[in-house]
Each structure stands twice: as structure tokens, then as C-alpha cells.
Amino acid sequence: MSGETVKMTGVQAINEALAQAMAADPKVVLLGEDIADREGGGIVGMTRGLSTRFGDDRVRSTPISEQAIIGAAIGAAMSGYKPVAEIMLMNFTTVAMDMIFNHAAKLRFMSGGQSQVPMVIRTLTGAGWQTAGQHSDHLEAWFAHTAGIKVVAPSNAADYKGLTLACIQDPDPCIIIENNRTLFVPGEVPVDQGPIPLGKARIVQEGRDVTIITYSGMVQTAQAALASLAEAGISAELIDLRTVSPWDREAVLASVRKTGRAVVVHEAVRSFGVGAEIASTIMEELYGELKAPVRRLGGPYASVPFSKPLEDAFLVQPSDVVAAVQSVMG
Amino acid sequence: MTSLTNIPKPSPEILLDIFRRMLRVERNDDAIRRVIKTGRLTMPYYSARGQEVVPAAISSQLTADDKICTIYRGIQDMVAKDMPLRPLWAEIAGRVDGTCKGKGGPMHLTHPDSGVMVTTGIVGSSMPIANGIAWAAKLDGSTRVTVAYFGDGASNIGAFHESLNLAAVWKLPVIFVCVNNGFAEHTRYENGTAVDQISKRAIGYGMPGVTVDGNDPDAMYAAAYEAITRARSGEGPTLIEAKTFRFLGHVFGDDDKYMTKEEKQAALARDPLPALRARLLDEKIASEDQLIDLQEKIEAEIEDAMTFGLASAFPSVDELRRDVFAEEIAA
Numbered sequence A: 001m002s003g004e005t006v007k008m009t010g011v012q013a014i015n016e017a018l019a020q021a022m023a024a025d026p027k028v029v030l031l032g033e034d035i036a037d038r039e040g041g042g043i044v045g046m047t048r049g050l051s052t053r054f055g056d057d058r059v060r061s062t063p064i065s066e067q068a069i070i071g072a073a074i075g076a077a078m079s080g081y082k083p084v085a086e087i088m089l090m091n092f093t094t095v096a097m098d099m100i101f102n103h104a105a106k107l108r109f110m111s112g113g114q115s116q117v118p119m120v121i122r123t124l125t126g127a128g129w130q131t132a133g134q135h136s137d138h139l140e141a142w143f144a145h146t147a148g149i150k151v152v153a154p155s156n157a158a159d160y161k162g163l164t165l166a167c168i169q170d171p172d173p174c175i176i177i178e179n180n181r182t183l184f185v186p187g188e189v190p191v192d193q194g195p196i197p198l199g200k201a202r203i204v205q206e207g208r209d210v211t212i213i214t215y216s217g218m219v220q221t222a223q224a225a226l227a228s229l230a231e232a233g234i235s236a237e238l239i240d241l242r243t244v245s246p247w248d249r250e251a252v253l254a255s256v257r258k259t260g261r262a263v264v265v266h267e268a269v270r271s272f273g274v275g276a277e278i279a280s281t282i283m284e285e286l287y288g289e290l291k292a293p294v295r296r297l298g299g300p301y302a303s304v305p306f307s308k309p310l311e312d313a314f315l316v317q318p319s320d321v322v323a324a325v326q327s328v329m330g
Numbered sequence B: 001m002t003s004l005t006n007i008p009k010p011s012p013e014i015l016l017d018i019f020r021r022m023l024r025v026e027r028n029d030d031a032i033r034r035v036i037k038t039g040r041l042t043m044p045y046y047s048a049r050g051q052e053v054v055p056a057a058i059s060s061q062l063t064a065d066d067k068i069c070t071i072y073r074g075i076q077d078m079v080a081k082d083m084p085l086r087p088l089w090a091e092i093a094g095r096v097d098g099t100c101k102g103k104g105g106p107m108h109l110t111h112p113d114s115g116v117m118v119t120t121g122i123v124g125s126s127m128p129i130a131n132g133i134a135w136a137a138k139l140d141g142s143t144r145v146t147v148a149y150f151g152d153g154a155s156n157i158g159a160f161h162e163s164l165n166l167a168a169v170w171k172l173p174v175i176f177v178c179v180n181n182g183f184a185e186h187t188r189y190e191n192g193t194a195v196d197q198i199s200k201r202a203i204g205y206g207m208p209g210v211t212v213d214g215n216d217p218d219a220m221y222a223a224a225y226e227a228i229t230r231a232r233s234g235e236g237p238t239l240i241e242a243k244t245f246r247f248l249g250h251v252f253g254d255d256d257k258y259m260t261k262e263e264k265q266a267a268l269a270r271d272p273l274p275a276l277r278a279r280l281l282d283e284k285i286a287s288e289d290q291l292i293d294l295q296e297k298i299e300a301e302i303e304d305a306m307t308f309g310l311a312s313a314f315p316s317v318d319e320l321r322r323d324v325f326a327e328e329i330a331a
Helices: A010-024 A050-054 A066-078 A090-104 A140-144 A157-169 A217-231 A249-259 A274-289 A308-314 A318-329 B012-038 B053-059 B075-080 B085-092 B126-140 B158-169 B198-205 B217-232 B261-269 B272-282 B288-311 B317-321
Strands: A005-008 A028-032 A059-061 A082-089 A120-125 A150-152 A174-179 A187-190 A202-205 A210-214 A236-240 A243-245 A262-269 A295-299 B067-071 B116-120 B146-151 B174-180 B209-213 B238-243
Touching: A005 A010, A010 A028, A010 A050, A010 A082, A010 A157, A010 A187, A028 A066, A050 A059, A066 A082, A066 A090, A066 B116, A066 B126, A066 B158, A082 A090, A090 A120, A090 A174, A090 B116, A090 B126, A120 A157, A140 A150, A140 A243, A140 A262, A140 A274, A150 A157, A157 A174, A157 A187, A202 A217, A210 A217, A210 A249, A210 A318, A217 A236, A217 A262, A217 A318, A236 A249, A249 A262, A249 A274, A262 A274, A262 A318, A274 A295, A295 A318, B012 B053, B012 B075, B012 B217, B012 B272, B012 B288, B053 B075, B053 B174, B053 B217, B067 B075, B067 B126, B075 B085, B075 B116, B085 B288, B116 B126, B126 B146, B126 B158, B126 B174, B158 B174, B158 B198, B174 B198, B174 B217, B198 B209, B198 B238, B209 B217, B217 B238, B272 B288
Parallel strands: A028 A059, A028 A082, A082 A120, A120 A174, A150 A174, A210 A236, A210 A262, A262 A295, B067 B116, B067 B146, B146 B174, B174 B238, B209 B238
Antiparallel strands: A005 A187, A150 A243, A202 A236
16 A cells, blocks of 8 residues: 545545446446436436446446346346446335345355356435435345345445445445445545455454444444543444444454443444344353443334434434443443 | 348248257156156146247247246246256256256256256246346347246236336347236236237337247247347347246146136147147158157156256255355355
8 A cells, every 4th residue: 555545525436446447347337327427427426427438338327227227237247247236225225126135145046156146236325314214224234134145334435445346346246335424525545445355344443441333324423422432531442344244243252352342333223223133143252251231223113204303313323322332331 | 120021930940949849848847747746856846838839939049158037937948948957857856966056946947058047936037137138248249149038927017117128228139028828827817917918018118029829839930030130130129928828727736726627628729749749740840750769869868867866965054155155154
């Protein structure tokens, strides 16, 4: 690494990753609604310039047909291409669940390894834009519950670039969750940022007393809680999972073994969420070493609401993280 | 849209080839049902007895490089495409020498070397994936075509609509083959579909559509010829509705209560296999001795495949950790 960095948003980082991957490998192709420059290069400009640079054959705008988009990506992936399909918003993946769940994720296994489906699904989501219950959900638990698809959730510009590159290189289907509250935040991205290994967490801040485990937009929320925790004399270790499935058990368990306390934070509804999997793993593996029960923070058992005060209450806030950490400190 | 003129009738050689493929399908179907009855195979089985002309007439015009995507009632499509029978039999028996190591089974056979890319157990799902395979051919600059087989019932699921529209907009080299056997599971065609011909739906997607007698080798050959030629020359997809009848109901063991005895008898009387056999003899395309010889060879191939499949070992439980991802999952 040269050490040189450039400041850019997540949107720009993703655009760079796609351009870099397409320039390096002619088999990388993009498809999705409104992604070509004729249609504006994506609803927030993530694919802007790519169809002009690489041609309309490799950057294909599609009809509003999510099953057809994912089906086309699967067939192309099985035929030697590396398609990156954009499903505009994560709730729209539900329209294509048969293709994602029954086919993309399972074809390698069900064919005894003959079919390979090296495709990427990029999808945007998150509460905070007042788009309510059909445009904001974090559905990572649905995908993480499905054997055969990797679930990736970047939290900052550099990771958007590195994890997008890693997903494109990966031999298996990956879904990348692009969170609306982090995507436009400028961050320093190393000039030579390459792929970031999937399944490996990042320790954002080291600490001694408690481990906060999170990913995606909630990394930002947890970071905002760190100053208050430090003021209260609590040394918190913050882990950004980066990949939700397969998740970095070793890094999480090593950290909690050290701190003895854990708080898992995610935006998705708490019930039956990723936090339950992580919390129960910690309890199964480290029961005798824990100084407090593992806490989970997540959305309430409700749809993401429209009204601003309700939406704010739906989202885990930095003050919630502080309170949860204080509660496990006893 | 071009409409081809001078579509050739199948030559005597091609007619004989269509018959060979039909007989291989039918003998194999007969053997599977026989072995299920003995209890040596335990599998859900969706026989296509009576529908043999459709994949045979299409496959007689496909190259080894052409691809197919089919459905749970799809063994006829792969056998007609000359998939080897040993890995097929080992797979339907759930054995390690199966084409999918026993992890897919009879509803999900895959054999890319024969062009059998996907067999799906989900109604309608052959079509969106066929589009992707066809898109890849287009990106490759190849003239290979992809056939998506599905039933009349699948033409009422959303994937049909999305797939036909996308294929037409992108001018993909796909042939959508709707095998209309008159019943969607147990529901009679007219109780589930308001339009009298599935092929009329092609108009709504801006692609050519045709309804043919799927039991007539000449008509089926001609419809496939036109669609394959169109796809190979870059002019896009075609919807073929092949009307036929499944003699043995939806699933093996089906009691057929939803159809009348009369219509079943009428369909059996139109069995396309003996009809084509009689024609080959009548038109002196083959002699009785030649046809007996052909049948014996096919039966020997099936017997060998059956013995091989049933003698193959069951997969190790370690297979649960393999092929989930490219990299084996840790124990």
C-alpha cells in the first residue's frame, strides 16, 4: 500500500470498484433498472459513466422485472460471466426470491458442484429517508439463513470499494447491502484499495471492557456512541463484521473472550435477527467466561414507519448503544 | 419479423433420428416406472409418456453446444438431448456417481456437458435462467441457442411474463417451448387459463408465437426449425405451444380422477410412438429388423445404466459440507 488516500463517497467508491473490475475482466457485466447512462447511470449515480465507457452490451438497463434480472444474471454466471445485478432497493429482492433463494444460492450444491454462479447482487436500503416499510428494510437475515449465498454489508467508503471488488472476484453468489446513511458519507479510500477478504471482520476501535459487534449503517451509530462511553470510563472494542454471512466467529469470540461482555447492534428488526445468531454463538462458546448476558439492539417488531419521529424511534440511536453498554457493565 | 418460407419437412434420416430419441425417452420412462414398482427406486416421478415428440423433434435440430433448461417433468428433455444414462440413473437413485452426486435427484438433474444446464422444481423458473444463458451466447458472439421447456401451467406464473418480455427486448436466442398437456397439475386448462391458445400471448411480448400439434413430428419439426433458425440468426425468441397429452397424470401414482376415461382413451389412441413407428415402416424409412435392433440397443443401454446406477454407493455425509460454496465448509 502506498499510504496515499483519496476522499470519496461510498457511491463513488462503488463506481470505482465496478469500473476497475470491468477494466480488468471483460467477463464482468452489469444489469439492472436504469443503470445505463441513457437512463441516468443509476438512481443515485452508482453506475454513472460505465455504459459510456464499456458499452451498452456490458452495462444493460433492464425492464422493471426483478425475477428476469436475477435469472439473467444466474444464466450468464453459469456460462462464464461475472454479472453484477443491481436490485434498486432491498425490498425489491422479495420479488426475485425464487431466483435468489431456490436457484442462485442452491445451484452449485444441487448440481453437485457442476454449476457455478459467481454473481453479485448490489442493493440499497436503510431507514432514514422516510421511504417507509417497502423501501427501507434490512433483510440480511433472510439471506444469511440461506446456504449458498454470501451476505456482505460495508459501512464506509473504503470498504464499499474493497468489498465490492471481493464480491466480484468471489466464485459464489454474493449480495452486497448498500446502506443509505453511509453511502454518501465521504471517507478516505486508499488509492490502491484492493479487494477486502470476505468473512473477515475489522476492529474499528480496540477496548478492554465490552465488545460492540455491528455492521453496515450501525457502525456509524456505534462510532457516535464511543465518545460518551469513553467519558463514562468504559473501554469499548468496536467490531465491524463487514460480512454478515459467513461471519467472522473467530474475531468476535477472541474479542469477547478478552472483554467478557458483548452488545450486538443492527438496524434490522431484532426478533429472529442476525444478533440472535451471534449472541447465541457467544453464549454457547463462552458461557463460563461472560461477565454479563449478551445484549441485542435492533429495530422494533414493526414495519419501518414514514413519520419522522417514528422513523427515528425505529432506528437504534447512539444513546441506545450507550445505554445497552452501560447495562452490561452492571 | 421474418416468416420463413420453404421450411423443410424432416428428411427420412431425421425422422428416424426423431424416432430413436422418442424410443430412448419412452423405454427409459418405462424402466424407471418398472424399477419404482419394485421398490428399488424411491423418488417422486413425473412421467412424460405421450409427450415424446416434442423434445425429440427439437433435439434432432440442436447441436451438442446448444443448451436446455427444463423442469421437474424433464427427464424426457435430457434423454432426447442425448444425456448419458449412467449418471442419470445414479442420480435418480441418489448415488454418488449421479450427475449431481445424488444431491439434486430426479427433479433437478444437471449435465452441462450435454447442455442440460438447469432442471428446476419450481414451476416457471426455467425461463429466467434460460435468458441468462442466451444472453451469454450473445455476448460471446456465438450462434448457440437455448431452449426453455415448461408446461401450460407455468405460463400463468410471473416468471413467464418477465422472461418473455426481457427476451424480446434484448432479442435473445431463446426458444420458449410450452408443452401444453391440457392439465396444470390437476386443473384442466380452461379452468386456469382464459385464452384459448398460449401462443396468442406471444403477441403481447412482440415475439412470434405458434401453436402446433406436439404429437405430429412434421409439425413439431417445422415449428422448431423456424424458431431455431430465428434464434441462430440473431432475430430473437419464439414461443412454441406444443399441444400434447400426458398419459400418466401429474405424478406417478396419480389416480387421474380429474380427467374423463373417454378423453384419456382418445389420447392413448393417438400415442405418437407407435404412430411414428408404423410410418417409418410404411414409408420404408426403416425395416422391422432395423427397428427391433434399435430397440434392443436402447434397452441394453438402459439396462446397463440401471445396473450401474443402482450399484453405485450412496454419497458420504461429508457431501453436506461440499458445494455449498466453492470452498468446502469446515467440519
